[in-house]
Amino acid sequence: MRLIDIIKTANHNLFQNKIRTFLTILAIFIGSFTIVLNTAINSGVNSFIDKQVESIGGDGFIEVFPAAMYDQVNSAMKSGTAATEYNPDTGSALSSNISDSDLEKLRKVEGVNTLEIFHMLSPEWITSNHTDKKYNVAIEYFPNTDFNVDLSAGQMLDHEAKDYEILLTEEYLEPLGFKDPEDAIDKTITIGFKQTTLCYTQPDNCIKKVDAKVVGVQAPGILSMSGELQINAALSDAIYDGSMKGVPVETAAKANIIAVGSVDPEKLDNIREKFRNIGYEIMTIDDTVGMIRTFLDVVLIVFTIFGAIALLAASIGIINTLFMSVQERTREIGLMKALGMGSGKIFLLFSLEATLLGFWGSVFGIAVSVAAGLAGNGIAHSTFLADFPTFSLTEFTPLNVVVITLTIMLVAFVSGTLPAIKAARKNPIDALRYE
Amino acid sequence: MKPLIEVTNLSKTYGKKSTAFRALKDINLTINEGETVAIVGKSGSGKSTLMHLLALLDQPTTGTIKINDINSHKLKQRQLNRLRNREFGFVFQQFFMNANDSVLNNVLLPLKISSTRRRARKKLALDALKTVGLEDKASNKANDLSGGQKQRVCIARAIVNNPKIIFADEPTGNLDSVTGDKVIKLLFDLNRNKKVTLIIVTHDLELANKCQRQIHIKDGKITKDTGTKTSATKKEAKK
Numbered sequence A: 001m002r003l004i005d006i007i008k009t010a011n012h013n014l015f016q017n018k019i020r021t022f023l024t025i026l027a028i029f030i031g032s033f034t035i036v037l038n039t040a041i042n043s044g045v046n047s048f049i050d051k052q053v054e055s056i057g058g059d060g061f062i063e064v065f066p067a068a069m070y071d072q073v074n075s076a077m078k079s080g081t082a083a084t085e086y087n088p089d090t091g092s093a094l095s096s097n098i099s100d101s102d103l104e105k106l107r108k109v110e111g112v113n114t115l116e117i118f119h120m121l122s123p124e125w126i127t128s129n130h131t132d133k134k135y136n137v138a139i140e141y142f143p144n145t146d147f148n149v150d151l152s153a154g155q156m157l158d159h160e161a162k163d164y165e166i167l168l169t170e171e172y173l174e175p176l177g178f179k180d181p182e183d184a185i186d187k188t189i190t191i192g193f194k195q196t197t198l199c200y201t202q203p204d205n206c207i208k209k210v211d212a213k214v215v216g217v218q219a220p221g222i223l224s225m226s227g228e229l230q231i232n233a234a235l236s237d238a239i240y241d242g243s244m245k246g247v248p249v250e251t252a253a254k255a256n257i258i259a260v261g262s263v264d265p266e267k268l269d270n271i272r273e274k275f276r277n278i279g280y281e282i283m284t285i286d287d288t289v290g291m292i293r294t295f296l297d298v299v300l301i302v303f304t305i306f307g308a309i310a311l312l313a314a315s316i317g318i319i320n321t322l323f324m325s326v327q328e329r330t331r332e333i334g335l336m337k338a339l340g341m342g343s344g345k346i347f348l349l350f351s352l353e354a355t356l357l358g359f360w361g362s363v364f365g366i367a368v369s370v371a372a373g374l375a376g377n378g379i380a381h382s383t384f385l386a387d388f389p390t391f392s393l394t395e396f397t398p399l400n401v402v403v404i405t406l407t408i409m410l411v412a413f414v415s416g417t418l419p420a421i422k423a424a425r426k427n428p429i430d431a432l433r434y435e
Numbered sequence B: 001m002k003p004l005i006e007v008t009n010l011s012k013t014y015g016k017k018s019t020a021f022r023a024l025k026d027i028n029l030t031i032n033e034g035e036t037v038a039i040v041g042k043s044g045s046g047k048s049t050l051m052h053l054l055a056l057l058d059q060p061t062t063g064t065i066k067i068n069d070i071n072s073h074k075l076k077q078r079q080l081n082r083l084r085n086r087e088f089g090f091v092f093q094q095f096f097m098n099a100n101d102s103v104l105n106n107v108l109l110p111l112k113i114s115s116t117r118r119r120a121r122k123k124l125a126l127d128a129l130k131t132v133g134l135e136d137k138a139s140n141k142a143n144d145l146s147g148g149q150k151q152r153v154c155i156a157r158a159i160v161n162n163p164k165i166i167f168a169d170e171p172t173g174n175l176d177s178v179t180g181d182k183v184i185k186l187l188f189d190l191n192r193n194k195k196v197t198l199i200i201v202t203h204d205l206e207l208a209n210k211c212q213r214q215i216h217i218k219d220g221k222i223t224k225d226t227g228t229k230t231s232a233t234k235k236e237a238k239k
Ligand SMILES: Nc1ncnc2c1ncn2[C@@H]1O[C@H](COP(=O)(O)OP(=O)(O)OP(=O)(O)O)[C@@H](O)[C@H]1O
Pocket: A433, B014, B015, B021, B023, B041, B042, B043, B044, B045, B046, B047, B048, B049, B050, B093
């Protein structure tokens, strides 16, 4: 029998018992749907992140933290404190130190272009005239401006300006009492920070305030996801000087220090390794989004396991269906063998029937997940993703779809082997006499 | 005349030990090319069993079967399949059709198995259906035919591959005498025109007498074998 005839016969046999076949396919469909949609969401979100990271630029930008501080920064970012209400008991201070000799060593590492000391600022809260509440805030001053910051209103910070300037993110608009991005421009906000020395003598009254002008609002994107507000050089200096007031100069120079710089992105791995040996950790833009990626990967794995369990259950369904099919077709098998069909072809006929079950199951799974994905994209774009017209929540790559289909077909084939062997081993006469 | 099938000391036992049943006991016979042989006997005497063994569908418990001077034990499974597919035609006692498939598909099954091209096998199957007078039923579902029509479909399937030997188990069992005669005429025409050897299991004595040779079986033993008739008696039989 030709392969094409075997495939046609297998497919024909499949639809002899429509309800049974449908139920078996449904089980496979659930597994395939879960895996395909989940992979599509993962690759959609990941490619969104890629695009964002790419659009920000700053490939070679690094922040260097003393190893101990790195953990603090990391957990602060993970807990996501942006725009939550301020609680005076928890505070925000981070302390660190980078010695001059270490800085020299770090600068000499191959691939490091520039590396400058940079004062980390840890203000206590942010507020405005339009609200009574104070909110947690993290601010960031990027001395080198090779980032493309997306603004939904206003303009970029001027690091040369004498005025204190800040960029808000959209998360802060409503808490601070602004209607929309435009509304916030040129308004004044107030940042509170601790004057460290004062806190020893008057712990309840050591918070100083500084007013700054909102020059722009950052569009939602990967940079704003970190929750940090960007400020200009003048404001950075003001907050730093204010918080270090009364501290001896040498001590002040060593508090809350990190280094920022730019490196050759190609050599990043090597640089990271060398820095670690000296006792410092590097954080790149990719690392900042890396946490989001890790989360996504965990979601992917969890759902893939769900899908795999569904497929496992489905494959037992396939075995069952095929055993019934072999039983029902006992005479047919006997007839074909009597008419000279070889055992190998009989095996192929039934294992192909199983493989086709897998094929149809995954095809329906893919079709429905593509439909669901498109519908999901539509809903997302009219609601929570309205600001990201270019972001598709789900992305179906042909490779993923093909790999998933082939895997499911393989699983189905393997499930079909046992019943197919049973069919192939039947003796023609016994099979023909079977009532 | 060339011997086609030679059987020596053939016996077949079904089951094991306490349930063992000797369905065939020490059968010896030779069937020549172009012969028409009737296997007759009461129900349960072992006719179908013998036919299945001759057609190499089943293995004997003891004894040998030679086809064209080749011991069947020596044939590989592939060769055996090929032999059954290309050289043999079968009409089984209980039809054995794929009830949900079309009449045409049932008839062309042997050709499908032998990997004949689509167009050729369709043509051959339609020819075979025409021979049994059922060409207008080609696209009907096999299950929807009457008993006699089903029997004729089975005959069409048995002749579709132009076999050298046709094994027919009760080919007229379900037919009225008119249709039965037609079927018989058809088989004997194949014998006359194409030298097809006929091995027919029947308890219909009229049909048995039309064959050149009758092998009588009782309780698994040959009780009477008329042997190949001479050409003179053959002519006589034709009258
Ligand atoms: N697979 C089997 N297992 C056990 N006994 C069997 C088996 N096949 C046939 N027999 C027995 O062998 C004997 C011969 O059976 P067979 O089918 O050859 O009879 P038959 O002459 O063709 O009868 P009928 O005219 O009714 O078709 C019967 O007694 C039957 O019960």
